[in-house]
Amino acid sequence: MSTATSPAAEATPGAMAPVPYRVLERRSETADTFTLSLEPLGPAVAPAPGQFDMLYAFGVGEVPISTSGAPTGDGSLVHTVRAVGAVTRALCGSEPGDVIGVRGPFGTTWPLAAAAGGDLVIVAGGIGLAPLRPALYHALGHRDDYTGVSLLVGARTPRDLLYGEELAAWAARRDLDFGLTVDAAPAEWLGDVGVVTRLIPTARFDPSRATAIVCGPEIMMSFSVRSLLERGVPKDRIHVSLERDMRCGLGHCGHCQLGPVLICRDGPVFRYDEIERLLEVREL
């Protein structure tokens, strides 16, 4: 796989045993989604955009969650978690001062350096905006490295949109091509209604020099990739972030196997042309 891999994941301080982290803040994003700000209580390594950590709710279990904050030098973390099961409900229920365990960071990163010199197109669906937010922070922090930056966001309804205040700020930026749409909305909603793929044909980027990074439900990524290809973005410059049943994070246990690849070790960020055939196999 050509996407940047994490250097010797097993050598990182928190690869095998969880490092305790204190919850500094729990911010409500939607009815079932919360953003946790965490400070390390032991040796820590900050994840790069695209990577994930295994978050451990003590006594309940562990789940893989992508980093959703800006890279920091002090090991502090930001993770946005949607409560969909016992572990994520426990994590979302944690209060400032509580301690959770963190292993990681694991996995590959968004190709931000490789995209420099061209247009960066970020396509986010639902909670898929969370793993892409660090990439956007990077792109806006290094805006001159990119000829253009597009952020295209889709969600189920206006109530399901993450990072409401930041969305408003991003929409107001002149150096960011911003599109936002929801699948369903009350009539008083002044934003767009329709699927996120509808934003792709009119987004302001040059497909011949664009790199697209896509994250969301797999079916949403599939439709988005199709629209990007129709627009003319080459397959080898489309990157998607996959999710499977990641457990060890180190490529040992095999739970996240997708044919010949292990998502936790070889992903979660993949170049589309390298993963395309595997996504077409329904049995995987």
Next chain:
Amino acid sequence: MRTLEDVMAEGPVFAGLERPQLEFIAGCGRNVGFSRGDKLFREGDAADTFFLLRKGRVALTTHVPARGDLAIETIQPGDVVGWSWLFPPYEWHFDARAVDDVRAIAFDGACLRGKCDEDPALGYALLTRFAQIMIDRLQHTRTQLIDVYGDVSGS
């Protein structure tokens, strides 16, 4: 000064039509404007017009008892609002509301149907274009129906 034909030629709906065909169609069109919040048409009304949006967005909405008005789709500048003028009973199936201040070209449906009968080649070209619009909207609607962000199970 730009003519209706100039504006029409820029949008995907009429792109590729010959100038005489554009002039023929433009004979059924006129510039219109709506303020934000105005209704372009209402469900059940006679569908005697369609709109090519030049500026501003339009939301297609419907009223669901006990749930109120729901937005179904937002139509962007350059796109077309309305195809019920093409087929009997020529009635709108949804409401259309201006999300922004809107400028558009309104085309008289009966006039256009007459021109299509008069010039079948033009009729075929127009129907092909509207079929493409309908297919695109159908595919997007199918994607919406999948509810890709729906409930998920997990740990």
